Amino acid sequence: MxxxxxxxxxxxxxxxxxxxxxxxxxxxxxxxxxxxxxxxxxxxxxxxxxxxxxxxxxxxxxxxxxxxxxxxxxxxxxxxxxxxxxxxxxxxxxxxxxxxxxxxxxxxxxxxxxxxxxxxxxDPGPVADxxxxxxxxxxxxxxxxxxxxxxxxxxxxxxxxxxxxxxxxxxxxxxxxxxxxxxxxxxxxxxxxxxxxxxxxxxxxxxxxxxxxxxxxxxxxxxxxxxxxxxxxxxxxxxxxxxxxxxxxxxxxxxxxxxxxxxxxxxxxxxxxxxALRPWSELWVAERFATLPQYHPVFRSCNRAFHVDPARRAANWCGECDKCTFIDLILAPFLSPEQLRSVFGGVEPLDRPELAGQFRALLGDTAQNKPFECVGDVGECKAAVLLAAERPDRAGSPLLSALRSEVLADGDAPSAPSLMHPLGEHFIEQPYAADDLLV
Structure with missing residues (x-):
């Protein structure tokens, strides 16, 4: 080169x-x-x-x-x-x-x-008063x-x-x-x-x-x-x-x-x-987003919607890219399958067994490569699998059940509660540091 x-x-x-x-x-x-x-x-x-x-x-x-x-x-x-x-x-x-x-x-x-x-x-410039x-x-x-x-x-x-x-x-x-x-x-x-x-x-x-x-x-x-x-x-x-x-x-x-x-x-x-989110996990963010139903029909994180070329931008969630699989997984503990199917146009990624490899990559499977994408870390994804699998309305998901068994076999998933507290350093100050942004 x-x-x-x-x-x-x-x-x-x-x-x-x-x-x-x-x-x-x-x-x-x-x-x-x-x-x-x-x-x-x-x-x-x-x-x-x-x-x-x-x-x-x-x-x-x-x-x-x-x-x-x-x-x-x-x-x-x-x-x-x-x-x-x-x-x-x-x-x-x-x-x-x-x-x-x-x-x-x-x-x-x-x-x-x-x-x-x-x-x-x-010398730095003036500070606004x-x-x-x-x-x-x-x-x-x-x-x-x-x-x-x-x-x-x-x-x-x-x-x-x-x-x-x-x-x-x-x-x-x-x-x-x-x-x-x-x-x-x-x-x-x-x-x-x-x-x-x-x-x-x-x-x-x-x-x-x-x-x-x-x-x-x-x-x-x-x-x-x-x-x-x-x-x-x-x-x-x-x-x-x-x-x-x-x-x-x-x-x-x-x-x-x-x-x-x-x-x-x-x-x-x-x-x-x-x-404002520096000390928080993606799981913490997803739990709060789930309480904002007005955004559920319109929010978008699928990167294919943001292509540089307007002619190549997807009109809806593609439902199969790494970002789509991550968003589905991180929201699955907090939203029902029906709610997420509505988000993804009728079929959520967890309904698609052919996407198992992409989910396993998010979970740290060494046979897969973690995607170069803006997705959560392995621990967050494992915790999301276990938390989602506890929902009665997801008991019939073959893919989620298989992923749960694999996460339990690994035995190193962090608990969901441990990811709902501040996790690291941050620069959040008043008035932004109030309420649940720091507690």
Whole structure:
């Protein structure tokens, strides 16, 4: 693979166009140039003092989508203003965020070198003085729905942040009753034709990029906190290779959250960033989502509904992908088969014995590969199987019965009650730390 690697990836410049409502990031890789455009409403406050710093962070994190086209050993920050801690976090963001990309392409990136940049310690900008105003990135799945319903009661002045426009997200967003701050991200057309251009392909830490866009939107809209919906198990490695964890969800992990918060503290301290679900399991989230029936007919987590190409987006749950099987499994302890069949268009994944291998992958079967997807960890999935199998209305499920027997034979499933308490560190503060977000 080394012969396909480029020589130098360079951060060129970032441009703000208030009248058009755009932030344009320019990069180059050897003799090829890339430009990415983030669109936000021109009516927002483009004179906000913290905007240049927020746009700079967006510029730094967005570069990963273009670096990976040829994955050179050298990243040149050009004249970009950075602090030493910015450079350290950026290196982590590239190495950990591209861990799956590196693994799938058999392309070690440990030799990465970051050079250039106007490196200096900077005084952070001013901290806004005013009431709490929350901005909640919203994807229409169970995690963000639970966070919205909790947050809007604690912080009445809350808004959704939505990147792009997808019908399932719009349907769920309408039910929240909250205003929306919108953004769109227009990738350079060259990366949408990776095969034609001979580029490497693979996963990038997109949640990190969307987090930077959300922070920029928060600055423009005078918001004080970006409230994420990333739960405890997002920090778990997807696979272990030579003792090194590779996490598909790195940019949803505690490690990313901590590093990004440090970066913000040095540049945009007026915006707090944290996940309201960080100490909680997916099982805890699913139990609470089950009590929100108004969302059950419209929520969507099937990734086929969010394809980059609108013509290839699925109109409904596909009912067979790894994300569909996980959502069915994690909700099965709390919703009846009839309720979940309604969600999945008449047949839930647990009704389909041909999907047994995918369920076993979620349960840690060493003969299967855990999917590179945003799914819970093995312990959560095993606990969900045992809890779902206790429901009388699921007594006749051959697949669930078989999975239960296998989990019991393994003998290492955590108890469901142990997953209903805070499980790790978090950055949740008042007023978000009230009630059952911490007890």
């Amino acid at each position: 080394s012969e396909r690697r480029g020589k130098r990836f360079t951060y060129e410049r970032v441009e703000l166009s208030p009248a058009a409502g755009t932030i344009t990031s320019h990069y180059s890789l050897d003799d090829r140039s890339f430009s990415e455009v983030v669109q936000l409403a021109p009516e927002l406050d483009w004179s906000a003092p913290a905007l240049p710093a927020a746009a700079r962070l967006l510029f730094l994190l967005s570069g990963v989508s273009y670096y990976k086209t040829a994955a050179p050993r050298v990243i040149d920050l050009g004249s970009t203003s950075v602090s030493p801690s910015d450079v350290a976090f950026l290196r982590e963001f590239y190495l950990e965020g591209l861990g799956e990309f590196s693994y799938v392409n058999d392309l070690p990136l440990g030799d990465l070198e970051i050079v250039g940049g106007d490196v200096a310690d900077r 005013g009431p709490e105003r929350a901005l909640i990135p919203f994807g229409g799945g169970i995690d963000s729905v639970v966070v919205v319903e909790k947050t809007k009661r604690r912080v009445p002045d809350s808004s959704l942040f939505i990147a792009g426009r997808y019908d399932p997200i719009e349907a769920s967003a309408a039910l929240t009753g909250l205003p929306i701050v919108r953004a769109s991200r227009r990738l350079d057309p060259q990366v949408l034709k990776s095969a034609d251009n001979g580029f490497f392909n693979g996963h990038v830490p997109v949640t990190g990029i969307l987090s930077a866009i959300a922070v920029t939107a928060a600055v423009l809209d005078g918001r004080t906190s970006v409230v994420m919906s990333n739960e405890w198990s997002a920090s778990s490695a997807t696979v272990e290779v030579a003792g090194q964890g590779i996490n598909h969800q790195y940019s949803k992990s505690y490690a990313f959250e901590a590093g990004f918060r440090r970066m913000l503290a040095g540049a945009v301290p007026g915006v707090n960033y944290f996940s």
